[in-house]
Amino acid sequence: MRTASLTSLAAVLALGVALPAIAAGNTITGNTVGPDNAPKTLTFRMTTDGPRNNDPAVADGYGKLFREYVARHPGWKVELQMMSGDIGQEQARLLEQAKSGNAPDCAAVDSFVLPLFKKSGVLQSFAPYFNKDEIDQLFPFIREGITGTDGKIYAWWWATDLxxxxxxxxxxxxxxxxxxxxxxxxxxxxxxxxxxxxxxxxxxxxxxxxxxxxxxxxxxxxxxxxxxxxxxxxxxxxxxxxxxxxxxxxxxxxxxxxxxxxxxxxxxxxxxxxxxxxxxxxxxxxxxxxxxxxxxxxxxxxxxxxxxxxxxxxxxxxxTGGWTVASFSKDPAKVEMCANLAREIYMGPANALQEQLPTRADLYDKYPVFATEANKAFAAALKVGQARPxxxxxxxxxxxxxxxxxxxxxxxxxxxxxxxxxxxxxxxxxxxx
CATH class of the missing domain: 3.40.190.10 (Periplasmic binding protein-like II)
Incomplete structure (x- = not known):
């Protein structure tokens, strides 16, 4: 739901203006994370929850997380694709691309349209990459939202809001x-x-x-x-x-x-x-x-x-809303890399970086930022929260x-x-x- 800050960035991208690097060398350039000569590429379509965030401190924080991610996975680089500020239109376009086999390998999918993606059968299962304890720690409405009719999970809902x-x-x-x-x-x-x-x-x-x-x-x-x-x-x-x-x-x-x-x-x-x-x-x-x-x-x-x-x-x-990370690739290695991206960048670290409420109950104790009086009050308000059907x-x-x-x-x-x-x-x- 935090879509407004995308508008000016989208305008820059539409004009083809190069974005400056946010790290020395070529580890992160305008649209690539990792070495230019990496043999394998994961395409990731994202919101501003990443290195292109308009807040320099948040952008730097994500830059560090993405650099550490590619360092843990030698031979890979990530190509960043930015969404515009019109999230409804962007998600509709993403779904059509997925149906035609032209979607990115990995993408941010808004929780409110996730049922459409599940119904269309375009998502790859994340079940092999998240264990039962992690899934059980999800709030019930989160767990229900990412689970398919076959009982497998088809996305990772990493942040919620209210x-x-x-x-x-x-x-x-x-x-x-x-x-x-x-x-x-x-x-x-x-x-x-x-x-x-x-x-x-x-x-x-x-x-x-x-x-x-x-x-x-x-x-x-x-x-x-x-x-x-x-x-x-x-x-x-x-x-x-x-x-x-x-x-x-x-x-x-x-x-x-x-x-x-x-x-x-x-x-x-x-x-x-x-x-x-x-x-x-x-x-x-x-x-x-x-x-x-x-x-x-x-x-x-x-x-x-x-x-x-x-x-x-x-x-x-x-x-209560929030964003998920999901994979559309038919390549098992890319599906796993997308799940790794959700796990290593977004499930916890990104919550703490942006103070976005975690979807796992145990993460509230893990990160001190969520022990503040404000975040305790937000967590209490979640008790009367309701997700879109x-x-x-x-x-x-x-x-x-x-x-x-x-x-x-x-x-x-x-x-x-x-x-x-x-x-x-x-x-x-x-x-x-």
Whole structure:
């Protein structure tokens, strides 16, 4: 979900501008890790979770991990392929390439589209490369997400995340516990010259995922056990409409600016916090570290976070996402190298480097960074976390929710009509699967 920072890098790559080396010699160049004359090459398509990260410290950290990785595997080099910032489009392209046999050997696959890749049969099994103890340490929703119908694992889900409510406590002293509290707090900040609460509302997967916590907090379900959409039926429809109206009410009351209908970028929230134009936003746990590096110490001290509010204080949920590493190669040696990359770079070391929450329970004790009060609070919030359903129709449900949200937040269509349209489109998509 951390996709916004890819945009400027993608523009550079599109223009064919050479990226500078980040290590002396040719160990890591613009798109290659390892010696130029290595006889074997592993192609790896990645997000900015790697040596091309925009944060120099993170890029250097990944550079070290990748150099150590190739040093442990003589005769290999890694060719880095960068994704653009449009993750939905990138993942759709990756799936089509995999179906036609033109995918990279190894790639980052977003957890929310992993069911589509599994259903298509394009992933190679990682079962030989991870032992039972390692798999058993995965959180249940993680383990379920990477396991195929044959009981084998087909990816390694290395990091998870969650959504929280950030606030400037110098403006909003108490953490809002309910939807009504949130509206009241946001309106109070507006009276102090701020925009009110910010959240993703544009055509962006984050729009769906961030908002879904409100529906889940009510006990709503998107699909049934067969993966069929049910969010527009019976009690689920009533809960869905209520959760959509919560966001609609924020905009119509002025508690949220109308521009949220166009926001599809978590970096917008960091920028607003830095500019002092907002005191409240829905964001990801990773943004705490970003705020720390963006704001001066005095301003950062005013920012904190809390669990997402619910319709009542007792009804809470949050979305849990994250990235996986998977292999598409028919070459067993390359499949093993991809699994090694997941194990040696991402399973633990990368979690600690970027403070991205591990998916293995035992790693929280292994790395001191996860013993901080903030990370303990994030881990506690995971107890009410919910992953997107492992149903092939989910991406289309998400697409329709994004379209629906645009209609609702701009006031161009009544909530119930927009919800019914989204449900019909999602149901039609399910029938085509």
């Amino acid at each position: 959504r929280v409510l950030y606030r400037n406590k110098a403006v909003i002293a108490e953490a809002p516990q309910t939807w009504d509290d949130t509206k009241t707090a946001a309106l109070a900040s507006v009276k102090q010259g701020m925009e009110g609460i910010l959240f993703n509302g544009g055509r962006f997967e984050g729009t769906t995922f961030d908002w879904l916590a409100n529906f889940w907090a009510e006990g709503g379900k998107l699909v049934d056990d067969a993966g069929k959409p049910i969010f527009g039926e019976g009690e689920n429809r009533a809960k869905f409409v209520k959760a959509v109206d919560y966001y609609r009410g924020l905009v119509e009351s002025g508690a949220a600016p109308k521009r949220v209908a166009t926001i599809g970028n978590y970096d917008d929230f960091n920028a607003a916090a830095a500019a002092g134009t907002t005191a409240l936003f829905v964001g990801g746990n990773w943004q705490l570290a970003q705020l720390k590096s963006t704001l001066d110490a005095g301003d950062f001290a005013n920012w904190t976070f809390s669990m997402l509010p619910g319709p009542t204080k007792e009804q809470r949920s949050t979305g 492992g149903a092939p129709v989910y991406p289309e449900i998400s697409n329709q929710i994004q379209i629906m949200m645009g209609k609702v937040l701009t006031g161009s269509q009544p909530t119930e009509a927009a919800v019914d349209d989204a449900f019909k489109a999602a149901t039609d998509a399910f029938k085509r699967l």
